[in-house]
Amino acid sequence: MVTTSGVQADRVQPAPITAGFDGARRARPRGWTRSYVASLVVLDLVAALTATAAGTAARFHDSLGAATTTPYFHLSLLLPPVWVVFVYLGGGYARRFLGVGTEEYRRVAVSGALLASAVAIGAYAVKFDLARGYALVALPLIVLVSLALRYARRKALHRRRRSGECMSGVVVVGYRVAARDLIRRFRGEIYHGMRVVGVCLPASESLGGHAPDEVEGCPVLGSFTDAADAAALVGADTVAVLACPEMDGAELRRLAWRLEKSGTDLIVASALMEVAGPRTSIRPVAGLPLLHVEHPELTGARRVLKSVFDRSAAALALILLSPLLLVLCVLIRSEGGGPALFTQTRVGRGGVEFTVYKFRTMVVGAEALKAMLTPRNEHDGVLFKMRRDPRVTPVGAWLRRYSLDELPQLINVVRGEMSLVGPRPPLPEEVAQYGHDVRRRLVVKPGLTGLWQVSGRSDLSWEESVRLDLRYVENWSLTLDIQILWKTWSAVIRGAGAY
Incomplete structure (x- = not known):
């Protein structure tokens, strides 16, 4: 581990861990x-x-x-x-x-x-x-x-x-599980510009000995007290401290003093990982910087404004897109007959069931064939997804790629059963398997699009899709809705993760 003036001499030296670092990773990206x-x-x-x-x-x-x-x-x-x-x-x-x-x-x-x-x-x-x-x-x-x-x-x-340029090197300080989660998030959202180049774990979680220790491919550089020297060793310009009792106020202050000498940034992650933006603020009380967390506004004037915006925009979209909707109906009906629209029971706000409208993308009677395909499910969690589902028609595959099959859900938005932006509308059998935390998704209306749509769609794991939905619920705002609607265009054009 990294040797400091206050660290015992029998600690493992950094050479075995850092031997794989190249000059590019050591260089400061500022x-x-x-x-x-x-x-x-x-x-x-x-x-x-x-x-x-x-x-x-x-x-x-x-x-x-x-x-x-x-x-x-x-x-x-x-x-x-x-x-x-x-x-x-x-x-x-x-x-x-x-x-x-x-x-x-x-x-x-x-x-x-x-x-x-x-x-x-x-x-x-x-x-x-x-x-x-x-x-x-x-x-x-x-x-x-x-x-x-x-x-x-x-x-x-x-x-x-x-392409790996303009990144900030980060040393993460925290427990192994929390560090692993943060590393995965940074890798999944690389546009944030954060690249973890090392991890500092508590002594109780270090493997010890001379064998190199890693977390998600990132080397363990020492314990909590080694963080400043570890950042200097690998040329990181940021140290991210995750919520842990060992890093109390006094320890954080000492770490800040040491990082100040090299101009290395110090960021501290709250235990409320999904709560951000205007809901959080620092309030000094009795000389202590306390993090104040506002409750999310799930009712009231802002909710009414969202409903008015959703219904008005959906009604306008239905009028403008009516020629396209008619053409799609003709294409679907011309492929083997059958209805153009597909209806299905979904669960909305507060657990209330409603009928969702979609363009039919599968053969007639596809639901009856689902039981036979269940063993071939390629998705974790409670969802059923297959990249090459034999029930999907050629026109249906094209509709799914560009999310055109979702357009009839504008009717659900006009009727007030859905929003333009929100969590994915789940099936009743999926909701039956929800844990207590996952049911938090049901406190808002499901959406035609959402963070899941602009972050990977079906390529997301169950855990990741739940995390994104909960992040939306906790941080909803009309500004966020507009941002997601804007990003939906590029996600749909790329067609990534749609199957």
Whole structure:
């Protein structure tokens, strides 16, 4: 294990464990963040220049070059650097928000509101008669173009991360089971940019001796007290501490002091792994930073807003997609006859059963053949899935690949039995096998799409699909729904995990 000044001399030396590390893994990956932030600055300048030029052209298109437009040319040159300053002061370039989540976008939007306020106050203070047409075009467009360019830049970053670039090396400190779970999550969502390069376990869980110890292929580098030296050894720039009683406040403080010397980040994972976002906040009480957890809003005004949004959007989608739905009905009926629609009993919110509508993708009488195929089930847990189910028709396979068979469920959304976004609607026999924790999925309406849809669909294990559904239940918001709907398009086009 890693040797420190306070560690017993008979510990195993690091050579056998770290011999397999190459130079690339030892190197610190932080260099990419400087170039990434620099590119964001350039993009924000381009966005501001584009927006101010559009504002000038929109307001003064018939008098460009006149003396009255000269102040606006000067203002158009002044606003871009001022915009960068506002974004910087608003935390839009903070490294911890780059690449994932909505906080970066939120801070840019807030900076835009502050810039608009500052321009209005400044114009009033110097008695400058700011043209409303210019302001109404330029100021909102600065934010919109900046957000669009940042989104494109983030997608480029995610593509690089899929090839192993721009990753942050992480040393995980915690129990073996918790460390294994975190490693799997980071590998499953690589766009977050976290790559575990080592693990520190409690002494009671170390194998001991001279045999190399690993967790999910990541070497065990020592015990909890070795975390700082382990991070330096493998060139990690982050230490992630998972919830464990051994790492109390005093021990965490000492670890932070040691990591401060090398500039290594320290992150602490809460025991509430699936609760995030606005539901959690730190409240100082009697000198202690306490984590306050709000209850999820499963009723009230926000739930009514979600219902109105779901039904309105579903009704509009049915109207716009009606020609496509008719064509699909004809294709299904032309393949051996039989009904175009398939109905099935599913379980909705509160355990109430309802009839779900789907396009038929299997031969007539497929349910009667299911018992014969049960031994060939390729899915764990309570679901039945086969990659090459002989009951699926050729047209049905195509419908499933692009999730077109789910479109009739828009009727269920309009009727209020389902939502556009939510957990997967389960069968009654599946619900009968649910444990107490899994039944938490039933406190919200099932969805036409959800985190399971944009995270792998049928390729997900039962445990992973349950975890995603519970994460949605605990962190629901209309913003999250819109994000999932946006991501559903790319998931459907790729067709991955659909069978």
